[in-house]
Amino acid sequence: MIDVQRLRVWQAVVASGSIHAAARHLGYTPSTVSQHVKLLQRETRLVLTTRVGRGLQPTAAGLRLAEEGGEVIASLGRLDHVVADLRDGHTEHLSIACFASVAQAWVPEIADRLRRELPGVTLEVSISEPHGGRGRRPPDLDVRSELVEPAIGTPPVSPSRTERPPNSAAPEGLIRHDLGMDPYVVLLPDGHPLAQSGQVRLAELAEETWIDNVVYDSPTLRILTDACQAAGFQPRFAARCDDHQAAIGLVAARLGVTALPALAARRVPDGIVARPLTDPTPRRRIIALQRRLTAHTDAAALTLATLRELSGSTA
Numbered sequence: 373m374i375d376v377q378r379l380r381v382w383q384a385v386v387a388s389g390s391i392h393a394a395a396r397h398l399g400y401t402p403s404t405v406s407q408h409v410k411l412l413q414r415e416t417r418l419v420l421t422t423r424v425g426r427g428l429q430p431t432a433a434g435l436r437l438a439e440e441g442g443e444v445i446a447s448l449g450r451l452d453h454v455v456a457d458l459r460d461g462h463t464e465h466l467s468i469a470c471f472a473s474v475a476q477a478w479v480p481e482i483a484d485r486l487r488r489e490l491p492g493v494t495l496e497v498s499i500s501e502p503h504g505g506r507g508r509r510p511p512d513l514d515v516r517s518e519l520v521e522p523a524i525g526t527p528p529v530s531p532s533r534t535e536r537p538p539n540s541a542a543p544e545g546l547i548r549h550d551l552g553m554d555p556y557v558v559l560l561p562d563g564h565p566l567a568q569s570g571q572v573r574l575a576e577l578a579e580e581t582w583i584d585n586v587v588y589d590s591p592t593l594r595i596l597t598d599a600c601q602a603a604g605f606q607p608r609f610a611a612r613c614d615d616h617q618a619a620i621g622l623v624a625a626r627l628g629v630t631a632l633p634a635l636a637a638r639r640v641p642d643g644i645v646a647r648p649l650t651d652p653t654p655r656r657r658i659i660a661l662q663r664r665l666t667a668h669t670d671a672a673a674l675t676l677a678t679l680r681e682l683s684g685s686t687a
Contacts, residue, residue, distance in 0.1 A: 374415060376448065379441040381408040382420065386430050386438040466671040467496040470515035471592075472616065473636035474658075475499060478682045482675050493671045510545075512666045513675055517591045517633075517656040519598075520553065546661040549676060551683040554633040556596065556654040557646040561626045564645075571648040578605035581628035584612040585619035591656060596631050599654035620644065658683060 384394040385405065395402045413420050420434035430438070466486065468479065479497055486493050498511065542548035558577060560567045566576060578600075584607075586593045600607050610628045613619040619630045624643050633656055637646045660679055666672050 374441075375412070376445070378408045378412040378415065379437075380445060381405055382412050382434070383438050383441055383445065385409060386435065390427060464490070464493045464669055464671045465496060466493050466513075466666075466669075466675055467498070467511040468513045468515065468675065469498045469500050469511040470513075471500050471517060473633065474515050477635055477638055478679065481682060482678050485674060485678050486671060489674060490671055510663055512663050512669075512672050513679070514546075514661040515551070515679070516659055516661065517554070518659060519591050519595055520655050520657050542661055545664055547664055547667055549660040549662060549680070551658040551660055551679060554635050554656050554658055556599075556631045556649050556656075557634050557637050558629055558631045558649050559620060559623045559637060559640060560629055560645050560647065561623055562643045562645060564629070566647065567645045569647060571650050573651045574599060574603040574649050574654075575605070575651065577607075577629060578603070580608075581610045582607040583619045583622045583628045583630040584609045585616040585630050585632060586614070592633065595654050595656050599649075599652050602652045 381394065381398065381400075384398055385391055388394040388397055391405045391409070392402050394400075395405045398405065409420060416437065418433045418437065419431050420437065421428040422431050423429075468482070470479065475497060483495050486495055496511075500514070500516065558566075558572050560572075566572050584593065597607065611619075611622055613622065616630075616632055616636050619632075620637075620640060622628065623630050624641055631649060631654065632646075634646075635658075640646055660676065662672065662676060
């Protein structure tokens with residue numbers, strides 16, 4: 373087992389650029405810092421420094437150890453916070469990872485219920501990204517969207533309707549909960565010829581200029597492009613935004629149209645109308661992956677119950 377204090381000292385040496393600078397920052401003597409580095413080298417059986425001129429320089433192995441060690445020390449720091457919370461009577465944290473529309477539409481209600489019913493719980497919310505942070509603890513609840521075949525020849529699916537996928541297995545250590553289907557709507561500037569329609573056939577948008585609201589490959593974008601292909605066309609994008617609110621702003625500026633899951637289009641500004649899409653209806657499945665280790669807590673149970681209620685799921 374690597375001594376954590378020696379690892380901290382080594383990190384300070386790498387960050388400071390020299391043993392003497394690290395000693396000043398840590399309040400140690402240079403000989404103490406040197407001794408920590410020597411013991412760490414002996415402990416790891418790695419060459420951490422090489423002599424350059426009259427000084428020392430970290431080796432590639434030394435730099436890698438400092439980088440990886442930072443994640444370990446950060447995890448220990450989070451553990452210190454947990455211990456402090458337990459000591460102060462804050463017995464629970466509840467962490468949620470979700471996409472932006474869930475954070476805007478559902479998380480405020482979750483936060484309000486936790487505050488009223490479990491006031492000692494600290495809620496942590498992170499917006500899911502296409503790449504995960506290394507070294508992070510998995511969230512207690514991870515709300516995600518999944519690809520769904522476009523519904524052809526049927527009316528738009530109600531967001532409250534739950535359809536269980538053919539394969540509903542969850543990764544190891546997680547429990548899967550299906551929260552329902554979320555159909556897409558098209559956002560049109562007021563005055564657009566299709567704005568007066570009760571619903572819009574996807575093929576009617578083939579000649580439109582589109583605004584993409586996800587710049588990276590994601591289920592949200594793939595669901596839309598697959599549905600457009602089923603309708604016989606590829607959308608022509610005039611702009612790409614990494615935020616659906618920015619895309620809505622470009623629709624308001626009459627640069628083009630965009631399609632969003634209904635959950636993301638619950639609030640649109642004046643000058644924009646949202647219309648259901650049909651033939652086919654793009655739609656995503658919303659699921660929650662729950663950590664087994666924390667599923668028994670009151671906070672996790674209350675949060676999951678709230679998610680089911682808000683989504684209309686009875687799963």
